[in-house]
Amino acid sequence: MVVPVIELTGIVKSFGPVDVLKGVDLKAFAGKVTALVGDNGAGKSTLVKGLAGVQPYDGGSVKFNGEEVTLHTPREASALGIEVVYQDLALAENLDIVQNMFLGREDTRFGTLDEGTMERQASETLQGLSVRTVKSVRQKVSSLSGGQRQTVAIARSVLKNAKVVILDEPTAALGVAQTEQVLNLVRRLADSGVAVIIISHNLVDVFKVADYISVLYLGTMVASIATADTNSDDVVGYITGSKTYKGQNV
Amino acid sequence: MTSTPATPPPTIGSGHEGSISDQISAYFRGVRQGEMGALPAIGGFLVLVILFSFLDANFLTPLNFANLLTQAATLMMLAMALVFVILLGEIDLSAGVTSGVGASIFIVLVHNFDVHWIASLIIALITGFAIGSFIGVFVAKVGIPSFVVTLGLFLGFQGLQLIIIGSGGAYRIGNETPEISAIMNKNMPIWLGWTFLVIALVLAIAIALWDRARRTRAGVANRPLALMWARLGAISIAGVLFVALLSLNRAPSRGSLNGVAIETNAIEGVPIVVPIAIAILWAGTFILDRTRFGRHLYAVGGNPEAARRAGIKVASIRITAFIICSTLAVVSGIFDASRIGVVTAATGSQIVLSGVAAAVVGGVSLFGGRGRLTHAAIGALVIAVIANGLGLLGLPAGINFLVTGGVLILAAAFDAVSRKRAGGALTR
Numbered sequence: 001m002v003v004p005v006i007e008l009t010g011i012v013k014s015f016g017p018v019d020v021l022k023g024v025d026l027k028a029f030a031g032k033v034t035a036l037v038g039d040n041g042a043g044k045s046t047l048v049k050g051l052a053g054v055q056p057y058d059g060g061s062v063k064f065n066g067e068e069v070t071l072h073t074p075r076e077a078s079a080l081g082i083e084v085v086y087q088d089l090a091l092a093e094n095l096d097i098v099q100n101m102f103l104g105r106e107d108t109r110f111g112t113l114d115e116g117t118m119e120r121q122a123s124e125t126l127q128g129l130s131v132r133t134v135k136s137v138r139q140k141v142s143s144l145s146g147g148q149r150q151t152v153a154i155a156r157s158v159l160k161n162a163k164v165v166i167l168d169e170p171t172a173a174l175g176v177a178q179t180e181q182v183l184n185l186v187r188r189l190a191d192s193g194v195a196v197i198i199i200s201h202n203l204v205d206v207f208k209v210a211d212y213i214s215v216l217y218l219g220t221m222v223a224s225i226a227t228a229d230t231n232s233d234d235v236v237g238y239i240t241g242s243k244t245y246k247g248q249n250v
Numbered sequence: 251m252t253s254t255p256a257t258p259p260p261t262i263g264s265g266h267e268g269s270i271s272d273q274i275s276a277y278f279r280g281v282r283q284g285e286m287g288a289l290p291a292i293g294g295f296l297v298l299v300i301l302f303s304f305l306d307a308n309f310l311t312p313l314n315f316a317n318l319l320t321q322a323a324t325l326m327m328l329a330m331a332l333v334f335v336i337l338l339g340e341i342d343l344s345a346g347v348t349s350g351v352g353a354s355i356f357i358v359l360v361h362n363f364d365v366h367w368i369a370s371l372i373i374a375l376i377t378g379f380a381i382g383s384f385i386g387v388f389v390a391k392v393g394i395p396s397f398v399v400t401l402g403l404f405l406g407f408q409g410l411q412l413i414i415i416g417s418g419g420a421y422r423i424g425n426e427t428p429e430i431s432a433i434m435n436k437n438m439p440i441w442l443g444w445t446f447l448v449i450a451l452v453l454a455i456a457i458a459l460w461d462r463a464r465r466t467r468a469g470v471a472n473r474p475l476a477l478m479w480a481r482l483g484a485i486s487i488a489g490v491l492f493v494a495l496l497s498l499n500r501a502p503s504r505g506s507l508n509g510v511a512i513e514t515n516a517i518e519g520v521p522i523v524v525p526i527a528i529a530i531l532w533a534g535t536f537i538l539d540r541t542r543f544g545r546h547l548y549a550v551g552g553n554p555e556a557a558r559r560a561g562i563k564v565a566s567i568r569i570t571a572f573i574i575c576s577t578l579a580v581v582s583g584i585f586d587a588s589r590i591g592v593v594t595a596a597t598g599s600q601i602v603l604s605g606v607a608a609a610v611v612g613g614v615s616l617f618g619g620r621g622r623l624t625h626a627a628i629g630a631l632v633i634a635v636i637a638n639g640l641g642l643l644g645l646p647a648g649i650n651f652l653v654t655g656g657v658l659i660l661a662a663a664f665d666a667v668s669r670k671r672a673g674g675a676l677t678r
Contacts, residue, residue: 074561090559092552094619095545098264103549104560109464112540116468123262123470131262138265143283 003066005030005195006051006082006164011060013046020046022219023060027212027250028164028195033186035206035227036199038216039239044199047216048166051197052084053077081163087172089153093142097134098122100141101156125155129188133181147178151185158189165189166197171205183209203232212250217241224249266471273477284669288625290661291612295632302639309642313500316521320434322634323523324586328601329608329626330534331578334571336609337538337551339618340389340396343602344403348381348576349583350598351407354414356430356584357421357593367427374580382576386569396572408599415595423587433526434589437519440497446525447493451486458482496520523585527627530581534574534623547571551618607654608633611661632657 004027013021020043028034038044049055051062053074062069064080071077077084091100098115101122107114122137131151134144141149150170157165167186171179186209190196200206206213207227215223215238223230223238223245237243265276281289303310328345335342342348352374359370381403388399415421424431438446458478465472501517538544549557550567558564586601587593606616612629614621633654640650 086559088555090553090556092549092556092619094552095549099545099549100556103545103556104562106542106545108542113542113545114464114468116465116470119264119465119470120468123264126262134262136263136265138263 002029004028004063005065006197007061007063007066008047008051009061009063011047011050011057011062013043013050013055013058020219021050021057021060024216024219024221025224025249026197026214026221027224028197029212030163030195031190031193032211033190033196033198033209034212034214035210036197036214036216037201037203037206037235037239041218042216042239043219044216045168048084048168048197048199051077051082051164051166053082081161082166083157083162083164084166085150085153085157085168085170087169089149091141091149091153094140096140097126097137097144097152100152101125101159103156105160121159122155125159126151128192129155129158129185131155131185145178146174147181150174150178150182154182154185154189158192158194162194164195164197166199168199169201170198171200171202179205203235206235207232215239215245221249223247226250264471266465266473268474270474270477273473286613286665286668287622288613288628290664291625291628291632294611294657294661295628295635298632298635298639302635302642306639306642309639311500312495312498313502313517314638314642316437316496316500316517318631318634318638320521320523320589321638322631323434323527324582324589325601325604325608325634326527326627326630327530327582327585328579328605329612329630330531330623331575331582332602332605332609333614333621333623333626334534334547334574334578335396336606336614336616337547337618337621338568338571339551339616340568340571341606341616342385342396342400342572342575342579344381344385344400344407345575345579345582345605346598346600346602347404347407347411348378348579348598349581349586349601350411350593350596351381351414351583352378352580353583353587353593353597354411354595357423357426357587358414360426361421367429371430371584374584375577378577378580379573382573383569385576386572389572390565390568404602408595411597411599412595415593417595420592420594423591423593430584430588431591432588433523433585434521437496437517437521438525440519443493443497443520446520447489450528451482451489454485455482493520496524523588530578531623531627534578538623543567543570548619551620553619604633604654605630607658611658613661613665629661632661 006026006028008024008026011021011024012019024043024047026036026047036044036047046055050057051071053071053076056072062071069080092103095103098119102118107117119137126134126137133148133151141152144152154165154167154170170182170186174182183205186196186198198210210227213225213227213230213235214221215235217238225245225247234243238245308314328349332342332345355377356370356374359365359373360367365373385396385399385403388394389396462472462478497518499516499518501514503514538547546557546562546567549560549562550564554564583598586597608629609621609626610616610629611632612625612627614625636653636657637650640653
């Protein structure tokens, strides 16, 4: 049995009297894309914020490569190689691609920015992800399309050898062609050995890119299935609570 | 699910590749897309210079050129100070009165307390530092909009200055500290002007070569070497012309009396303020372009949330920017005192909005994240040349304000239209 990079067991989290996560299990494997789906308010964001260390869980165990770890601060999460690409991307439009990819972790030499080294690493990372939509790494982010921005945000997350990349609705605001590009990028990201967790409302995208699908329903993980073993109708049923998964969870 | 394409992806460029003509066309493409920088301000400056030199014979003379520099220096320093906070999308309405408070503290210490002028200067700068820290903490930690905090200080410091100086008081700079008075009113010996030019050019060449060496070591493309030399050559020619012009004797000739020429003392050499202003401009630009602090300042100005998530300490960046602004504002206050010759309770109370105008005319965005110190310096030159030229023409002061306001709106409109036409990539 392959050891998952991330293994959450019995995660609980509540905000005051509201139990948002009621004992959730989740696994993510290296080189695989795990889709996290569920209706609004199911607890997807809360689950992800806990992994990012932004909102620590109240209870449950987090295993990283089989070892128990704590995720109380964003720093702990990123030290383990867990990176989150949020839906609003959080890029500085007035800066160029290299500057955004290295924001907050710039390389310096003699106290001054080492632009050449950063530039080379940025273009190597983009090329490693087979990005072909970007002409120059010195383009301002303001001049990029939505898909290109998503690409930059993802490339930023993998720049420092991320082990786990969590993508929050990466295709939500994109057109057809750009969605295709981003999904290809997600696939290549996983193929490079990263464990990818993707949150999406778009089941077409999920079935196109994911290896596993985990369904949250009102704070409970109701199904974790290999994509090949299920279909869209069933997943919609699990999401809305009109069907119950009887099989074995992954 | 799509498989990874078999063909290797095309190399991603960085804008440094290609021949000189590629580089030039890339530059003009950027300009067409709204990356104008200080171009409108430079254009405006040239138009004004040409206009005034036709209208008044005294405008394009070495004497007036030197006058223009000293007239612009105070505003230039204040505008450069403001750039640090404007880049964050913040504003410091109290920068002008901070400059006045700094100058007041300086002169009162020298005059009333017999403190050495260097010690007084340091205490004045520390006062600026403290004022900046105060504003920064209230903006970044307490969370009051900078407009409100600095508006409060703008009102309060006028009173503070009145208390320091005393009602109706006026302190003469020249008698107390000839050293400070010299900044604006004395010139360097001609050889010293040339020495500074050589130092500046050697420094510029060394940094350009160092940048190339660093990029080569990192294994990334460099712009054509010829382009670098062309740029440095242009800077050298401009520098030589600048120093040569200021090395001419610009004392007005007094004609002759009974066939004997009246001797006047020679006025020649680069004004002392010039190397000081250029050094501060250079140091500030170095910090903004080449240090992590500078990069983070632009990031916070562009998207504070992105900066926060990237692990940047947004509050300390904000506080530092306000500290730099207020400290440089005190420098501008000292410049002002040096040029005017007296410090009164009103010193610095009028200048702050001109400083903001200079930054905006030069192409600094009030929304934050876009602009450079040189932009503010050029903007200050534009505003100073309006006052200078209209003053020579003997037009009433009201016209000066009207024209300055018109140029500000024109510059902002030019910037907005060029960006909109480029597709509104950046709506600010």
